[in-house]
Amino acid sequence: MNDARRYCPLPSPFAMKRGGDLRGAHVAYETWGELSGARDNAVLILTGLSPSAHATSSADDPAPGWWEAMIGPGKAIDTQRWFVICVNSLGSDKGSTCPASIDPATGEAYRLSFPELALEDVANAAHIAVTSLGIERLACLIGCSMGGMSALAYMLLHPGSVRTHISVDTAPQAQPFAIAIRSLQREAIRLDPHWNEGHYDNTRYPDTGMSIARKLGVITYRSAMEWNGRFARIRLDAEERDEGPFGREFEVESYLEGHAQRFVRNFDPNSYLYLSRASDWFDIAEYGHGSVLEGLKLIHIEQAMVIGVSTDILFPLEQQEQIAEGLRAAGAAVEFVALNSPQGHDAFLVDIDNYSRAIGGFLNRL
């Protein structure tokens, strides 16, 4: 278990974008396939808020990864051809230094003394992991959801480090609807008395806040259209309903509860707050004198594929179009793929047929 996980130390101190630094920090990553002699076949994947670096299974860790259907021998991201790397975001508790890590200066967990985290820091840490493997230039950088924003930061801050890019269901800046959702998720956690300004433990843990945050997340990651077909107004059997007034009655409520139960104790609440806020802060327009387009025009790569879904309410298709337009204006050959998958933002994890065809097709043509 976790035999596949590797760790890359970060320079100490590691300076953070918004001030402060980390000492003795590291990021976790996994790799699949073999790096070619010319070191020109590396594909880096940057993840959404909650996934670990375990994107797919391997001999060292046979547990299914979060993008198992997409990555492997003969799959869309073919590990017989590509040397695939997935880095766990700095600030995530899935192996990288995060608010739950011990601060070497105090011997205690950072909690809220962790410095403010930006996706630019996530990108810089991932870039250090890639260069530590002797890779100067990625054949392709793939970013999904929050990882797509980290990927834009990566390409902007490290010119020449990326040849091609696949942008998946993401945004060049956080818009107010997404900010509102994430702000409310954070508030649900912060208002849980067990959060206790970040000083929870296993006996007093903000289960309630985390559960509400996760359910709200799941609601915005999927789509009404999918649920009409999947759940309609199906009721739970009597023995599946919970007791007490206003308890679960419809199947959709049970589905949300299942998602919450699996998440609540499996993600550090403070790390969640830091990564969530980093997403709100991201705005490529900061680099373009207030213009998203001008910010994107600072990114110089050869080719890109930008994929989005019409049913995504968190990262709407218009934002994918903006990314495609900006990268094209910067000189890249850009393919824009607008899908009608019913699954909403999560389509990249579910509609494997369409995403495989697009991503596999792009990579095969390189």
Add this chain to the structure above:
Amino acid sequence: MNDARRYCPLPSPFAMKRGGDLRGAHVAYETWGELSGARDNAVLILTGLSPSAHATSSADDPAPGWWEAMIGPGKAIDTQRWFVICVNSLGSDKGSTCPASIDPATGEAYRLSFPELALEDVANAAHIAVTSLGIERLACLIGCSMGGMSALAYMLLHPGSVRTHISVDTAPQAQPFAIAIRSLQREAIRLDPHWNEGHYDNTRYPDTGMSIARKLGVITYRSAMEWNGRFARIRLDAEERDEGPFGREFEVESYLEGHAQRFVRNFDPNSYLYLSRASDWFDIAEYGHGSVLEGLKLIHIEQAMVIGVSTDILFPLEQQEQIAEGLRAAGAAVEFVALNSPQGHDAFLVDIDNYSRAIGGFLNRL
């Protein structure tokens, strides 16, 4: 203040759809304009979850009503021609008998001993208020949001009581996305320790749960498109930000907080839970052997206008189309109005130009 409010006693006992009954119950209502000698100019308005019967101002209560711009002399719902009635929903704490009312059997507030509430009960109570005014047949029944569902129940349960109907941003049945949102709102209230299984008071009150519920409501009542133009990524001034980690920073967060502050202590939490769940339960297909269309075909009226908004994520346009189709199949002359207002579900309260034109036009042609 509230000099305009009237009360209509309900028969005692008043039997509820799902079992149980109320004794000595009443609903609050207001009226504007004058009933004609032929009693054929009455327009009834059934409201969304939270508004009171005070839909517009009058000499007796000059405070602006919740649909002030729409109702009055010379306005779209013209009180010089129509005798306008707005009934506060049974179960709402704005004057009607609700879970916060005293149960005459015990001398204490009902709280969770209030019988299960269905929108059919809301419709039946409103119908009693209308007949108590000597009105056998409404010239027009207008239902907005949850009130649109109550209106469908009213027409179905009281054949011949309605001549024409205006359906505004509503649904013939609750779909899983809307159920998920409302279920999460209820959960936020129920998980607040101060809710205390319904036994809160002013010193221990579920402010946190109500605040989260209201913010989630506001997010789903508006639209991402509107907020991109209205809030974009505008930051609050330093003195407007709240202190402490992860506090409000963006204007959209302050907007949500303002909405929550105005709501939290102005709506009884138990009443909110009852009305919210009644919305989830509503399903006209129950009357149509499982078919929404067959349920709607049981409603026999002369004319209808069905209005919906493309940006409404809570009551999507497809559901308005279903209502139009069903009423048409039942023999009514139906006008379907699909608006592109950017304000989402709340457009009927904000986009007065378009709603006035549609509703005023329909009523003027009667």
